[in-house]
Amino acid sequence: MFDIKLVRDNPEAARRGLINKNEVDCVDEILALDEERRKLIFLTDELKAKKNQVSAQVGQIKKAGGDASAIIAETKSLGDQIFDNDTKLGEVEFKLNEIMARLPNVPHESVPVGKSAAENVETKQWTPEGFSFTYEGTPLDHIQLGKKHDILDFERGAKISGSGFPLYKGKGATLERALINFMLDMHIRQHGYTEVFPPFVVNKESMFATGQLPKMKDDMYYMERDDLYLIPTAEVPITNIHRDESFTEAQLPVKYVGYSACFRREAGSYGKDSKGFLRVHQFNKVEMVKFVKPEDSYNELEKLVGDAEDILQALNVPYRLLLLCSGDLSFSAAKCYDIETWSPAENKWLESSSCSNFEAFQARRANIRFRREETKKLEFLHTLNGSGLATSRLMVSLLENNQTPEGKIIIPKALQSYTGFSTIG
RNA sequence: GGAGAGGUGGCAGAGUGGUUGAAUGCGGCAGUCUCGAAAACUGUUAUACUGAGUGAUCGGUAUCGGGGGUUCGAAUCCCCCCCUCUCCGCCA
Numbered sequence: 001m002f003d004i005k006l007v008r009d010n011p012e013a014a015r016r017g018l019i020n021k022n023e024v025d026c027v028d029e030i031l032a033l034d035e036e037r038r039k040l041i042f043l044t045d046e047l048k049a050k051k052n053q054v055s056a057q058v059g060q061i062k063k064a065g066g067d068a069s070a071i072i073a074e075t076k077s078l079g080d081q082i083f084d085n086d087t088k089l090g091e092v093e094f095k096l097n098e099i100m101a102r103l104p105n106v107p108h109e110s111v112p113v114g115k116s117a118a119e120n121v122e123t124k125q126w127t128p129e130g131f132s133f134t135y136e137g138t139p140l141d142h143i144q145l146g147k148k149h150d151i152l153d154f155e156r157g158a159k160i161s162g163s164g165f166p167l168y169k170g171k172g173a174t175l176e177r178a179l180i181n182f183m184l185d186m187h188i189r190q191h192g193y194t195e196v197f198p199p200f201v202v203n204k205e206s207m208f209a210t211g212q213l214p215k216m217k218d219d220m221y222y223m224e225r226d227d228l229y230l231i232p233t234a235e236v237p238i239t240n241i242h243r244d245e246s247f248t249e250a251q252l253p254v255k256y257v258g259y260s261a262c263f264r265r266e267a268g269s270y271g272k273d274s275k276g277f278l279r280v281h282q283f284n285k286v287e288m289v290k291f292v293k294p295e296d297s298y299n300e301l302e303k304l305v306g307d308a309e310d311i312l313q314a315l316n317v318p319y320r321l322l323l324l325c326s327g328d329l330s331f332s333a334a335k336c337y338d339i340e341t342w343s344p345a346e347n348k349w350l351e352s353s354s355c356s357n358f359e360a361f362q363a364r365r366a367n368i369r370f371r372r373e374e375t376k377k378l379e380f381l382h383t384l385n386g387s388g389l390a391t392s393r394l395m396v397s398l399l400e401n402n403q404t405p406e407g408k409i410i411i412p413k414a415l416q417s418y419t420g421f422s423t424i425g
Numbered sequence: 426g427g428a429g430a431g432g433u434g435g436c437a438g439a440g441u442g443g444u445u446g447a448a449u450g451c452g453g454c455a456g457u458c459u460c461g462a463a464a465a466c467u468g469u470u471a472u473a474c475u476g477a478g479u480g481a482u483c484g485g486u487a488u489c490g491g492g493g494g495u496u497c498g499a500a501u502c503c504c505c506c507c508c509u510c511u512c513c514g515c516c517a
Contacts (some may be wrong), residue, residue: 041475045486052486055498059443068497075497246435376454378472 002103004034004096019104020113020326026099030274031372033096033328040092044085047146051078078317097267105361107326108298108335112263114325120338124321131318131401133342140403141345142396144277148407149425164266164274164281166392170425175411176284178418179398180259180389181230183286183311187388191307193257193288197236201228208241209366211332211358221263234260234287235385239362244336246378247370253292253300257388260285276396278350283392290384291368297382298335301357308353308388314414317397318342322348333361339389340395350393355386 007014007030015027054075061068076193109112112121146152147406152173159164168176187193189243207213207229212220221230223407238256247254262285266274277283288307292300305321312319329336333356340349360380363369369378416422 038475041486045475048487049485051497058497062443062497072497079497268454 001100001361002105003360003364004030004100007074007348008029008034009143010048014041014106018104018212020107020111020133021104021329022115022327023104026103030096030099032101033092035098036094037089037092037096040085040089044082044089045366047078047082047085048127051075051082051311054078056106061227063202075159093202101208104331105334105358107329108357108359110298110321111329111335112115112325113327115335116325116326117328118324120322121325122330123323123337125318127311127342128313128316129320133344135344137405139400140407141276141343141346142399143346145403145407145409147258151175151291151424162281164279166277166280166282168380170375171419171421174419174421175415175424176391176395178415179394180284180286180414182314182418183388184257184259185315186311187257187286187307190310191255191288193255196238196256196258198231198234198241198258198383200231200237200263202231202236202240203228206236206243209243210236210239210362211330211365212236215331218267219265230263231260232264233262233385233387234285235289238287239383239385240366242368243366245368247291247368247381249293249370252370252381253290253293253296255348256289258287258289277392278346278396280392283390285390286386286388288388292384293370293389294379294382297357297359297384300382301337301355301384304384304386305339305355308339308355311388312339312341312394313354315394315398315412317394330354330356332358332361334361337386339387341394343396343400345400346396350396352393352397353387355359356384358383358385388405 002014007027011027011031015025018025020025037334039041054071058068058075061071086137097373097377112119113118117220140148142152144155146154149171153167153169154163157163157167160167184195188195204213204227212229212232216232220232224227237260238258241256242254262283264281266279266281288304290300290304309319309321319339322340324333324336324338336354336356339355341352342348343350359382360392362383363380366383368381368383370381371378384424398412400411402412404410407425411419411422411424
């Protein structure tokens with residue numbers, strides 16, 4: 001949620017933020033509603049104060065055995081006015097909240113201004129020793145490799161559930177499990193995260209808090225009967241661990257890492273990069289979430305990206321970092337790096353991770369605060385999260401980059417103690 | 426799914442219609458005492474919105490799981506919903 005006070009105090013900044021994110025300018029509408037709301041509150045509070053005052057007199061008069069009927073009549077009419085005003089106020093606040101809830105976060109000043117993904121900025125590229133973008137011969141793609149070694153079965157996955165629900169088999173299933181454990185262990189042991197294993201199904205309050213609702217409603221699996229949603233990312237349950245809670249300053253930063261299956265309807269994106277693992281409805285992801293003090297959040301974002309990079313370097317997977325431009329930023333993010341891994345068969349980069357600073361945007365929606373020692377006041381903290389990483393596209397890069405000319409797959413050293421084997425095929 | 430109990434301030438726990446934002450205890454903070462600390466004693470200790478003020482702050486309103494109702498007046502009475510616990514049933 002965007003802070004109404006920020007809009008009120010600096011409408012031009014809010015307007016710029018909206019335009020930079022390719023959003024409709026609704027600042028004037030917000031300002032008008034806000035003014036109406038405050039006018040109504042002021043009037044009604046005065047009436048209520050009067051009513052409370054008169055009401056107290058009723059008690060005193062009755063105690064003394066007097067007749068209070070004249071005063072009671074006065075309170076009654078005050079009550080009617082208050083009721084009307086409150087009804088009006090409710091309508092105004094409903095409208096205001098609706099607009100505010102759909103107002104995206106404002107990009108940080110370090111974010112390049114741009115309209116679309118084409119204007120994202122590559123900030124780093126990393127490749128393992130001896131790596132070359134020009135492949136000798138034709139590399140098999142992950143679907144061919146999956147079939148050849150009988151480790152991935154997209155057809156049967158589709159039979160069981162529909163397209164986009166992959167089935168892993170044999171060493172493929174083991175490799176997937178190994179990847180998840182390897183990533184979790186590195187974040188826990190080397191990066192200092194606390195492991196959590198969250199629910200994969202959440203209520204609407206949780207979805208609102210992290211910003212999936214109301215905007216992304218159509219992109220989520222929803223169970224009407226129970227009014228519950230399948231999570232699109234572990235970011236949702238993990239960030240919501242501390243919804244409506246507050247920390248002491250000394251407790252921060254709090255860092256969690258957790259695995260979850262992720263479910264996305266991907267409505268409207270059929271056919272686009274959708275073969276095999278490139279776009280699926282269910283995938284596995286290890287997610288890092290941080291709760292930090294506002295002044296630390298941009299430093300923590302860089303560290304978060306570094307934590308994800310460590311995984312890729314340990315796995316010898318070529319990758320690059322993209323700093324997303326304002327127009328490509330998600331609804332809740334103020335700044336975001338995507339990590340893309342190289343696919344030799346597709347001959348392109350694949351998005352495998354997204355690391356974002358949400359500043360106080362989610363904290364405001366989720367009401368997560370901390371008490372600052374110096375001022376003794378409660379403040380909204382900043383939340384961040386990043387995939388570390390999603391296994392589906394990582395698996396594409398992992399399989400394709402580690403294939404030998406004979407079509408074998410070499411398991412990276414760091415993973416071997418997790419898989420229990422060093423090659424596939 | 427059935428039956429019962431319960432949801433009150435950071436925590437524990439009183440409170441069944443009228444200065445109750447809420448007793449008491451614990452915790453926290455400040456002070457006294459002490460070389461220092463502990464103990465003891467004293468004081469203090471919620472949040473949001475809103476108005477005034479540069480500001481410290483002051484005024485008003487709301488808040489006792491959530492929503493609605495009764496009443497001049499609700500933590501307290503009524504209705505609906507949510508959650509937690511116990512027992513029974515079912516079940517991976």
